[in-house]
Amino acid sequence: MDSDLFTYQPASPLQASRQGALAGTQILVQPDLSVKDWLTDAGSRALAGFHAVMDATTVARAKTAGACLTGSTHMAELGLGINGNTMAGALSAGYGRVGLVTDLLGEARMSACLAGWYGFKPSYGLVSRFGLVGLVPSMECTGFIAPNPAEIAAALEAVAGPDENDFSMPAASPQPIGPVAASENGANRIGMPRQIREYLPASAIEAVDAALGRMAQAEFDAGFDIQETDLPGFDLFSAAHQVIASVEASSSCGKYDGVRYGCRAEDGRDWNEMYINSRSQAFGTRIKSFLFQGAYFQFENYTDFENACILRRKLVSRLDDLFEATPLLALPVRLPHAEPERAETIEETYTAFGLTLPANLAGLPALCIPAVARDGETDLGLQLIGPRLSDAQVLTAGQRIYTRIQGDGNK
Amino acid sequence: MNPDTNKYEAIIGLEIHVQLNAATKLFCDCPNQPGDAPNRNTCPVCLWLPGAIPRLSGEAVEKAVLGCLAANCTIAEESAFDQKVYYYPDLPKGFQLSQHHKPLAVNGWIDIIGENGEARRLGIHHIHMEEDVARLVHETEGRTPISLVDFNRAGAPLIEIVTEPDMRSPYEAMEFLKSLRTRLRYTGCTECSMEQGTMRADANISLRPAGTEALNTKVEVKNMNSIHHVGDAIAYEILRQAECLERKEPVTLHTRLWDPDKRITTPMREKFAGPCVPDPSVPAIRMDAEWLEKIRQQLPEMPAQKAERFMADYGLAPNEAHAMSQERDMAEFFEAAVKQVATPHKAATWITGHVTPALKERGQSLSDTCLTPEHFAALLSLIDQERVNAGAAREVLLQMLESEAPPEEIVAKGGYQQISDSDRLEAIVDGILADHPDDVAAYQNGNSKVLGFFMGLAMKASQGKANPRRLKEILSKRLDSN
Numbered sequence: 001m002d003s004d005l006f007t008y009q010p011a012s013p014l015q016a017s018r019q020g021a022l023a024g025t026q027i028l029v030q031p032d033l034s035v036k037d038w039l040t041d042a043g044s045r046a047l048a049g050f051h052a053v054m055d056a057t058t059v060a061r062a063k064t065a066g067a068c069l070t071g072s073t074h075m076a077e078l079g080l081g082i083n084g085n086t087m088a089g090a091l092s093a094g095y096g097r098v099g100l101v102t103d104l105l106g107e108a109r110m111s112a113c114l115a116g117w118y119g120f121k122p123s124y125g126l127v128s129r130f131g132l133v134g135l136v137p138s139m140e141c142t143g144f145i146a147p148n149p150a151e152i153a154a155a156l157e158a159v160a161g162p163d164e165n166d167f168s169m170p171a172a173s174p175q176p177i178g179p180v181a182a183s184e185n186g187a188n189r190i191g192m193p194r195q196i197r198e199y200l201p202a203s204a205i206e207a208v209d210a211a212l213g214r215m216a217q218a219e220f221d222a223g224f225d226i227q228e229t230d231l232p233g234f235d236l237f238s239a240a241h242q243v244i245a246s247v248e249a250s251s252s253c254g255k256y257d258g259v260r261y262g263c264r265a266e267d268g269r270d271w272n273e274m275y276i277n278s279r280s281q282a283f284g285t286r287i288k289s290f291l292f293q294g295a296y297f298q299f300e301n302y303t304d305f306e307n308a309c310i311l312r313r314k315l316v317s318r319l320d321d322l323f324e325a326t327p328l329l330a331l332p333v334r335l336p337h338a339e340p341e342r343a344e345t346i347e348e349t350y351t352a353f354g355l356t357l358p359a360n361l362a363g364l365p366a367l368c369i370p371a372v373a374r375d376g377e378t379d380l381g382l383q384l385i386g387p388r389l390s391d392a393q394v395l396t397a398g399q400r401i402y403t404r405i406q407g408d409g410n411k
Numbered sequence: 412m413n414p415d416t417n418k419y420e421a422i423i424g425l426e427i428h429v430q431l432n433a434a435t436k437l438f439c440d441c442p443n444q445p446g447d448a449p450n451r452n453t454c455p456v457c458l459w460l461p462g463a464i465p466r467l468s469g470e471a472v473e474k475a476v477l478g479c480l481a482a483n484c485t486i487a488e489e490s491a492f493d494q495k496v497y498y499y500p501d502l503p504k505g506f507q508l509s510q511h512h513k514p515l516a517v518n519g520w521i522d523i524i525g526e527n528g529e530a531r532r533l534g535i536h537h538i539h540m541e542e543d544v545a546r547l548v549h550e551t552e553g554r555t556p557i558s559l560v561d562f563n564r565a566g567a568p569l570i571e572i573v574t575e576p577d578m579r580s581p582y583e584a585m586e587f588l589k590s591l592r593t594r595l596r597y598t599g600c601t602e603c604s605m606e607q608g609t610m611r612a613d614a615n616i617s618l619r620p621a622g623t624e625a626l627n628t629k630v631e632v633k634n635m636n637s638i639h640h641v642g643d644a645i646a647y648e649i650l651r652q653a654e655c656l657e658r659k660e661p662v663t664l665h666t667r668l669w670d671p672d673k674r675i676t677t678p679m680r681e682k683f684a685g686p687c688v689p690d691p692s693v694p695a696i697r698m699d700a701e702w703l704e705k706i707r708q709q710l711p712e713m714p715a716q717k718a719e720r721f722m723a724d725y726g727l728a729p730n731e732a733h734a735m736s737q738e739r740d741m742a743e744f745f746e747a748a749v750k751q752v753a754t755p756h757k758a759a760t761w762i763t764g765h766v767t768p769a770l771k772e773r774g775q776s777l778s779d780t781c782l783t784p785e786h787f788a789a790l791l792s793l794i795d796q797e798r799v800n801a802g803a804a805r806e807v808l809l810q811m812l813e814s815e816a817p818p819e820e821i822v823a824k825g826g827y828q829q830i831s832d833s834d835r836l837e838a839i840v841d842g843i844l845a846d847h848p849d850d851v852a853a854y855q856n857g858n859s860k861v862l863g864f865f866m867g868l869a870m871k872a873s874q875g876k877a878n879p880r881r882l883k884e885i886l887s888k889r890l891d892s893n
Contacts, residue, residue: 034462042461053455056462129692133461138691166464168692247688251494254505255459271500271558298496298686305688 001071005086005093007031008039009071016063021158023066025151028087028096030075033142034131035059042133043075043084045263046256046282056131057166058100058142058159065158070096077284078135078253081349082107082340088115091145098155099145104136104245105349106333106356108143109368110340113333113381116370118398120144120152121356123389124363125170127156128163135252136245137168139360149367149398156391170389188397190215190384191229191326198234199354204336204375211373211382212330215401224397229322229329236311237358238350243297243308244361249287250294258282289346316362323387328397331355333368333381356383365391367398371405419618419656421649422626423578425587425641429570429601430543430609431474436566437542438465438508438693445546445564457566459504464692467492471540471568472696474600475515476706478570479538481594481713484519486703490539491695493687500560501544509541511687515570515696521594522715523586533587534575543567576615576626581642581649588612588638593714597739605637612641616648618656631666632676644669648676717742725755734763740777741767744784751788758791765808773812780812787811790818802875803827831878836885839872840865844889854890862886 001009008031018024029035032042034052041047055063063069074086079102087099088111101108103121112119121143134140142159144152162169192212197205216226258264258278265277283291297305322329332355334340340352350357359366366385373380386394436443439456455463479486491513494506519535545565549558572591578584592610595603602609617629632648635641648667655662667676712720714736721732721742735745741762748758766787770776790807793799799807799822807821814821822828830836843865844851854861865886870877 040461047461050461052462053460054462130464131462165466166692167466167694168464248691251496251506251688254496254498255461255503257498257503257505259500259503260458272498275498298688302686309689 002095005073005090005095006071007041007043007074010038010069014063014069015066017066020064020066021154022062025067025098025155026070026096027062027067027155028070028090028099029059029072030079030085030087030101031072032075032079032102032133033059033072033100034133035069035072038072040072040133042078042135044077044256044282044284044287046078046253046258046279047133047262048282050261052131054131057128057163059131061159062100062155067098067155067158073099075101076107077287078133078249079104079107079140080135080249080287080290081105081343081353082111082114083286083343083349085111085341087111087145088117091115091117097146098151100155101143101145102132102134102140103143104140104360105241105353106360106366108145109333109356109366109381109383110353112145112368113370113379114341115145116379117145117147118149118152118370118402119333119368120146120149120156120395120398121359121366122156122160122391123365125168126160126365126389126391128159128166128169130163130165136248137252138248139241139245139357148402149395150402152367153392153395153399156395160391188328188393189225189227189326190328190330190397191227191322192330193231193234193322194228195231195234196331196355199335200332201336201375204332204380207373207375207380208332208382214372226330227326229326231318231322231329233315233318234358235354237315237361238354240308240311240315241357241361242293242346242350243305244312246290246294247297247305248294250291250298253283253287253291256282286344286346286349293346312361315358319358319362319364320387327386327390327393329383329385331383331385332373333383334378336375336378336380359383359385363388365389365394367394369398369401372401416649416653418621419649419653420621420623421579421645422576422617422619422629423580423584423645424576424615424629425572425574425578425584426613426615427572427574427588427591428611429478429572429595429603431471431478431568431570432599432601432609433468433471433474433568435468435470437468437471437540437568438566441566443567445543445561445567447563449548449559449561449563451563453562453565458562465508465690467693467696468568472515473706474598475538475540475568475570476703477598477600477709478595479516479519480707480710481598481600482516482519482521482535482538482572482591484516484535484538486516486698487513488698489513489695490515490698492540492690492693494690495541495685495687497685499544500558501547501565503545503560506688507542507544508690508693509571509687510539512689513695514539519572521587521590523583523590525586526580526582531583533577533583536573536575538570538572541569541571543569576617576629581645584614584645585638585642588641590714592638593737597711597714598709599711599739605635605641608636611636612638614641614645614648616645616652617662618649618652628662628664630662630664632669633666633679634668634670636671640669640671643674644676647674651676711739714739714742721745721755725749727755727759731756731759731763735759744777744782744787747784748788748791751785753788753791754795757795758788761787761791761808765805769809769812775812781815782808782812786818793818793822797831797878797880798822798829799827800829800876800879802870803829806875826874827876829878830873830876831881833881833885836869836873836877836882837889839869839877840882840885840889843868843872851890862890865890 034056040052073090076083109119146152212226215224263282268274338352343349369382373382441452492508493511495509496506514537517537525531546561592603614632615629617627666679668679717736718732721727
């Protein structure tokens with residue numbers, strides 16, 4: 001096992017079927033997605049030694065579709081950020097074709113962006129969370145990293161759809177993802193929120209404008225109609241996300257007491273001290289401060305939590321209004337100076353993911369397109385975001401751009 | 412010190428947990444059988460292993476709604492589960508799923524007859540669903556105290572009924588619980604037994620000077636495992652708080668435990684009030700009007716209505732009608748027997764006097780026995796026709812609990828037929844009188860009690876089968892003519 005990259009690597013790749021839509025596709029997971037009998041520690045000492053007792057629905061469906069599971073890669077503790085993630089490295093080293101990365105702040109898109117891959121976060125509720133060792137149930141879902149949108153769509157198609165083990169998914173089956181067309185007629189309007197400009201230095205704005213400008217030109221098939229749109233209060237997404245996510249994380253982590261699995265403190269005069277000592281030894285500093293924050297809102301300032309929930313609903317409906325005019329939104333994945341892979345504190349983490357987390361707060365599908373918006377050496381990544389359950393349209397638009405870029409490369 | 416409790420008015424509210432008898436737990440398919448061998452009925456959801464997601468049981472919601480309707484509540488159009496956060500070994504996931512912000516039902520009531528004989532309507536603030544927690548078993552291993560956790564009960568479906576602070580005496584609290592229990596049992600959604608732990612009641616009690624309106628600091632009392640204990644614990648707590656007030660000591664908000672042996676309450680902890688956060692994984696329950704109407708149709712006639720009808724239709728006395736309507740199975744048995752031409756009064760008397768005590772002694776319910784309303788009515792007819800006497804009929808009834816044979820057959824096989832034949836009875840009487848000349852003399856000297864003595868002997872000689880009316884006639888005639 002390559003322990004620099006892998007948390008768990010089976011002796012031979014796990015393949016249940018040789019037939020199906022994903023036949024032979026090598027898939028990498030992270031150790032927060034249950035694969036029966038695999039070490040599933042979600043990157044935390046709190047789950048040290050925990051082996052999954054069942055397959056996650058996504059894993060079971062990928063296996064049925066013929067996929068081949070090659071291992072699970074290191075991840076940031078409990079999936080908050082990408083500090084310590086090795087997924088992109090393992091994909092680049094050829095260990096897998098598609099990576100499944102839990103996306104709660106933008107982890108799948110950011111990992112992809114940093115490594116020059118396509119990264120996708122599906123609509124909330126499209127992919128089952130059963131078997132996902134989650135941290136923030138209302139924001140997170142399994143994301144995908146792959147060389148192109150079509151392969152993401154194929155993997156999504158195989159694992160998406162209602163699951164009797166996850167009642168929080170919409171009961172009505174969303175429209176099938178379907179094969180993503182390489183080229184499709186009809187202009188798509190793409191809106192770019194002008195508020196984003198406040199976050200970016202001049203060089204980055206130029207890079208994004210240039211990328212969007214090219215997409216508007218005829219060379220991208222029928223071309224996209226790029227418009228500037230208005231999304232006031234953009235910074236509120238981050239505030240609302242942080243308050244709600246920290247509260248949900250505090251509840252999710254309540255079960256990590258070190259009694260049945262994970263790190264268990266040896267000292268302690270009674271059960272209460274044992275819990276406290278185990279938890280203080282098990283969690284890293286970043287998760288601890290996140291949990292403290294959540295506990296603060298739970299126990300001391302519930303009103304602010306309620307306000308954050310109200311704010312979230314308002315922001316979601318503001319985005320819905322925006323989609324009435326422009327069916328897709330575009331914005332960069334990352335800020336040029338942030339270093340998400342090195343973010344230590346909650347503040348650094350939230351700053352680094354400020355442009356990706358709105359899709360998590362609102363449960364929207366979002367695709368990271370690499371290598372179209374470069375600010376000097378930095379690939380800012382371009383996100384396409386669509387309305388809830390418009391995953392097929394987002395991936396189709398992405399595939400058009402991908403095809404065009406490939407064409408450019410071949411010239 | 413013996414304070415004058417009449418100076419104070421007691422304000423009492425109850426919080427009652429009732430275990431629903433749904434087949435599965437609230438959020439998984441594990442059997443809802445907490446009494447099975449420890450940790451037998453568990454799965455990743457109720458053990459709350461990483462990656463598990465709760466799946467709300469439709470049957471539990473249905474039974475909970477039935478219970479709410481029986482308590483005259485309005486069912487909320489939308490209700491939702493919250494995470495009630497606290498850390499204790501019986502709840503290893505760190506929160507209990509409960510409906511705090513949006514309960515299943517609100518604004519119910521239970522009618523009782525108060526101590527002065529007048530009707531009282533006692534309000535229910537709301538009823539919410541929640542999951543039970545694991546059971547802790549405290550033991551010792553050698554000299555080391557150990558605590559074990561049994562997850563069979565973890566996730567069992569409960570409803571919690573929270574009353575308004577409408578009760579003013581231990582009596583009212585007890586009457587409330589009795590009526591609530593009867594009504595809930597009628598719906599078939601719960602066994603509802605405090606003794607067996609399927610109904611648990613906590614009481615909140617505060618005092619105020621009689622004639623004032625303010626609500627003072629309340630004290631919560633737990634650990635009562637019968638309705639009588641609830642009454643006793645409240646009575647004790649009223650006395651204790653009155654003493655505090657007389658001594659001018661402040662009453663503080665806390666929880667006390669009822670000690671059934673010492674018959675006192677002792678302080679346990681500060682009253683717990685943790686945060687309740689909406690759960691993101693369990694979808695809200697949105698009530699469909701058509702579905703709700705279907706559930707409402709399942710609601711049986713309630714005991715109070717039934718008692719009224721039994722008085723009107725069958726001419727039962729109020730106490731008989733009350734007794735016949737307390738348990739749904741018995742009420743339906745009674746009515747079915749009456750429809751088989753049994754005399755209502757006689758059927759009620761036999762049920763109260765013989766059927767119920769026999770079941771109680773055997774620890775059974777009607778459905779555990781072979782007794783049918785048809786056979787029961789047939790037995791009462793045999794008595795009416797003087798084909799079997801009351802004493803023998805009691806024997807036959809006991810056999811009917813275990814036999815599917817009709818009473819006629821049991822009577823014939825066991826030789827329980829009543830002896831009404833004059834020749835046989837006269838022979839018995841003559842034999843006894845001949846054996847007891849002294850007692851015959853005593854009777855003739857005016858000691859009429861001897862008649863009872865002779866009746867007993869004669870009945871015994873007939874192996875209990877003599878027609879008592881005929882026997883008495885013959886005995887009196889013989890004694891008087893001697």
